[in-house]
Amino acid sequence: xxxxxxxxxxxxxxxxxxxxxxxxxLWFTGDGGGGFRYTVL
Amino acid sequence: MTTRGLASKRLLLAALYLGIVLxxxxxxxRVLVWNDAFVHRIVGNDDASWRLQWRLRHxxxxxxxxxxxxxxxxxxxxxxxxxxxxGVHAMPVRREKTLSSNKGGLRGTTDYIYERIPGHRxxxxxxxxxxxxxxxxxxxxxxxxxxxxMPGVDVINMGVHGYGYDQMLVTLEEDGVRYQPEVVxxxxxxxxxxxxxxxxxxxxxxxxxxxxxxxxxxxxPVPSPEQVLAEWHSTFGDLIEILGAxxxxxxxxxxxxxxxxxxxxxxxxxxxxxxxxxxxVYLPTGAELTDDGPVPNAQEAxxxxxxxxxxxxxxxxxxxxxxxxxxxxxxxxxxHYGPLEHEVVARGLLPVLAAPR
Numbered sequence: 350x351x352x353x354x355x356x357x358x359x360x361x362x363x364x365x366x367x368x369x370x371x372x373x374x375l376w377f378t379g380d381g382g383g384g385f386r387y388t389v390l
Numbered sequence: 391m392t393t394r395g396l397a398s399k400r401l402l403l404a405a406l407y408l409g410i411v412l413x414x415x416x417x418x419x420r421v422l423v424w425n426d427a428f429v430h431r432i433v434g435n436d437d438a439s440w441r442l443q444w445r446l447r448h449x450x451x452x453x454x455x456x457x458x459x460x461x462x463x464x465x466x467x468x469x470x471x472x473x474x475x476x477g478v479h480a481m482p483v484r485r486e487k488t489l490s491s492n493k494g495g496l497r498g499t500t501d502y503i504y505e506r507i508p509g510h511r512x513x514x515x516x517x518x519x520x521x522x523x524x525x526x527x528x529x530x531x532x533x534x535x536x537x538x539x540m541p542g543v544d545v546i547n548m549g550v551h552g553y554g555y556d557q558m559l560v561t562l563e564e565d566g567v568r569y570q571p572e573v574v575x576x577x578x579x580x581x582x583x584x585x586x587x588x589x590x591x592x593x594x595x596x597x598x599x600x601x602x603x604x605x606x607x608x609x610x611p612v613p614s615p616e617q618v619l620a621e622w623h624s625t626f627g628d629l630i631e632i633l634g635a636x637x638x639x640x641x642x643x644x645x646x647x648x649x650x651x652x653x654x655x656x657x658x659x660x661x662x663x664x665x666x667x668x669x670x671v672y673l674p675t676g677a678e679l680t681d682d683g684p685v686p687n688a689q690e691a692x693x694x695x696x697x698x699x700x701x702x703x704x705x706x707x708x709x710x711x712x713x714x715x716x717x718x719x720x721x722x723x724x725x726h727y728g729p730l731e732h733e734v735v736a737r738g739l740l741p742v743l744a745a746p747r
């Protein structure tokens with residue numbers, strides 16, 4: 350099983366990597382703002 | 391297996407793999423947005439961010455289908471103030487404040503017929519939540535104060551929270567001009583310029599795009615809350631769109647300034663077209679309220695330039711706030727205007743509106 354996963358690692362690492370990259374970029378570039386909104390002071 | 395058969399099998403496997411990947415990405419995105427802290431951290435000021443937050447707020451119920459309980463869906467403006475409200479305590483921060491609306495869904499209890507009474511002067515005021523009077527009572531808004539200070543003058547407050555200049559333009563064309571005003575005041579906030587770039591904010595909204603020098607209306611009619619909720623929407627797609635908007639922030643800023651200029655100029659054209667006087671009022675907010683620097687600054691100069699091109703009178707409110715603070719009045723830069731800030735705006739506008747044209 351492990352050998353099979355390793356053999357096809359690109360197939361599952363690629364989507365996981367895309368998701369991880371997206372989440373990290375969104376998280377670290379996010380300012381927690383929703384634009385001009387005063388309801389939460 | 392033949393070469394052709396092998397190729398078909400590989401194609402099928404590739405399609406299956408792609409399908410699984412897409413399901414995985416979409417599923418993961420949907421799980422991620424269940425976390426409020428994650429959503430709060432990543433959202434920006436773009437369609438996808440606002441739409442995602444709206445969808446998350448409404449996944450269980452459509453009780454308050456737009457944003458606040460006093461909002462109503464509108465097919466061409468997105469949302470409007472619900473009509474016939476009386477003394478409702480629904481302001482988001484200052485719950486003790488009262489909110490009323492007339493039969494036409496305008497702030498206050500006074501009903502207006504479209505025909506102007508001979509001898510009566512009429513002022514229509516367009517704006518966002520600062521003009522509408524979010525977090526103050528009906529009689530504390532600058533419009534209500536102006537109406538009290540000018541007997542015989544109707545001051546019609548058409549401000550609606552969350553509005554961009556696009557929604558103000560639609561409101562003016564559809565309804566504002568029908569009140570036959572002599573003067574139309576536009577409450578301008580520099581921070582509102584980016585609303586023109588959105589087709590979804592507090593809810594779905596109309597949006598104008600610039601084609602050369604012309605404005606073209608898009609995203610109109612606006613779908614109802616039920617339609618928006620029923621539409622399938624990719625959450626993974628939203629995350630990608632949020633990222634894309636963030637990367638193109640500077641280009642969006644340039645576009646939003648050009649669009650705001652065009653929308654304001656169109657409004658001044660419409661106003662002059664009915665023989666009324668356009669008045670653009672710069673309403674300082676946040677840190678601007680405690681800025682003692684020279685007037686006009688770059689943002690205020692933008693409005694001066696628009697006023698000059700649109701043959702509109704421009705009123706800068708920052709000098710009024712500087713004077714008020716020098717007199718020791720406790721001007722607060724926090725949140726929406728309180729009663730004092732509305733009073734300062736009314737004081738600044740009174741000499742402009744009271745003078746006969």
